[in-house]
Amino acid sequence: MNQVDYLRISLIDRCNFRCQYCMPEGSELNYILRQELLTFDELLILLKEVFIPVGFSKFRLTGGEPLLRPGVVDLVREIASMPETEDLAMSTNAFLLADMAQDLYDAGLRRINISLDSLHPETFDKIIGNRGRTRWQQTWEGIQAAYRVGFAPLKLNVVVIPGINEGEVLDLAALTLDRHWHVRFIEFMPIGNAQLFSDRAWVPSEELRQHIRSKWGLIESKVKGNGPADVFQIPGAKGTLGFISQMSECFCDRCNRMRLSADGWLRPCLLNESERIDLKTPLRQGVDTQQLQDKVRRLLSLKPEINFQQRYSGTNEGVYTRTMSQIGG
Numbered sequence: 001m002n003q004v005d006y007l008r009i010s011l012i013d014r015c016n017f018r019c020q021y022c023m024p025e026g027s028e029l030n031y032i033l034r035q036e037l038l039t040f041d042e043l044l045i046l047l048k049e050v051f052i053p054v055g056f057s058k059f060r061l062t063g064g065e066p067l068l069r070p071g072v073v074d075l076v077r078e079i080a081s082m083p084e085t086e087d088l089a090m091s092t093n094a095f096l097l098a099d100m101a102q103d104l105y106d107a108g109l110r111r112i113n114i115s116l117d118s119l120h121p122e123t124f125d126k127i128i129g130n131r132g133r134t135r136w137q138q139t140w141e142g143i144q145a146a147y148r149v150g151f152a153p154l155k156l157n158v159v160v161i162p163g164i165n166e167g168e169v170l171d172l173a174a175l176t177l178d179r180h181w182h183v184r185f186i187e188f189m190p191i192g193n194a195q196l197f198s199d200r201a202w203v204p205s206e207e208l209r210q211h212i213r214s215k216w217g218l219i220e221s222k223v224k225g226n227g228p229a230d231v232f233q234i235p236g237a238k239g240t241l242g243f244i245s246q247m248s249e250c251f252c253d254r255c256n257r258m259r260l261s262a263d264g265w266l267r268p269c270l271l272n273e274s275e276r277i278d279l280k281t282p283l284r285q286g287v288d289t290q291q292l293q294d295k296v297r298r299l300l301s302l303k304p305e306i307n308f309q310q311r312y313s314g315t316n317e318g319v320y321t322r323t324m325s326q327i328g329g
């Protein structure tokens with residue numbers, strides 16, 4: 001297995017979008033109470049005294065929607081300035097990004113992934129559950145602002161859902177032709193909206209590649225990420241196309257990450273819910289951070305076994321108890 005040195009940190013489980021595949025309107029989510037969120041001081045203690053000493057050096061801020069967490073720019077500055085930080089990135093829906101992009105960049109953030117499931121305002125609004133007002137334009141402006149400010153690589157994440165945005169794959173791929181953007185197609189997972197998943201299912205990445213290949217051709221990209229995406233390129237394009245195929249392939253051997261939820265639960269595998277550990281409660285009880293390091297080291301040693309277990313292990317008959325917004329997607 002890869003070295004596990006990458007921590008995805010959820011700052012908040014709330015989101016200003018209600019994406020159908022993630023946290024559909026009407027599904028009751030039990031939001032984490034404010035006092036249960038790790039404070040930034042607690043988070044920084046965990047990073048400096050637990051995660052970095054056991055070998056983590058790459059961090060991603062996510063959620064929910066991380067830009068909703070007050071003080072996020074200051075947190076970025078703190079993490080970016082730690083000498084042990086080799087990489088810091090953020091995943092966002094970009095709705096609030098236009099006004100924050102420059103501040104985030106100045107604070108030291110360089111890499112950003114933005115969810116963009118459609119180029120058509122009506123489809124986009126339908127997917128994100130717009131609650132009566134269009135959010136497409138402001139999101140697009142957020143993406144443009146990130147590009148202008150200089151975030152690189154700028155990645156756009158697309159969850160492909162049959163019958164909803166599947167028909168836009170070529171248009172989305174075309175964004176990479178003359179921009180240094182990286183569009184990544186993600187197979188829809190049964191986390192968040194089991195009903196939609198069983199109605200629509202998912203599209204295998206290879207099917208998307210065939211579609212793109214027959215229009216422009218497709219070559220393996222020289223630029224390889226260190227994550228789960230298989231990276232390709234339309235010949236002559238400036239950007240790349242990534243395919244994250246967690247449903248059609250097992251890439252557990254490439255897994256280099258763990259996830260920390262906004263309320264301090266550390267999860268060793270996205271698709272297997274077993275063996276999560278609570279770090280916040282012992283931290284608040286004053287347990288020595290050396291002991292927390294031991295807990296994390298133990299989890300690191302168990303991770304290969306947890307990863308390679310059947311993917312639904314630890315779920316209740318295949319139903320996940322937490323959405324991506326709650327886990328830290």
Ligand code: SAM
Nearest residue numbers: 022063064065092093115157188189191324329
């Ligand atoms: N709010 C941020 C954003 O929009 O990117 C970060 C959180 S969001 C939960 C992180 C990623 O999880 C997004 O790219 C989203 O599309 C993906 N995601 C959520 N639910 C998913 C599902 N059921 N299948 C595949 N991807 C999912």
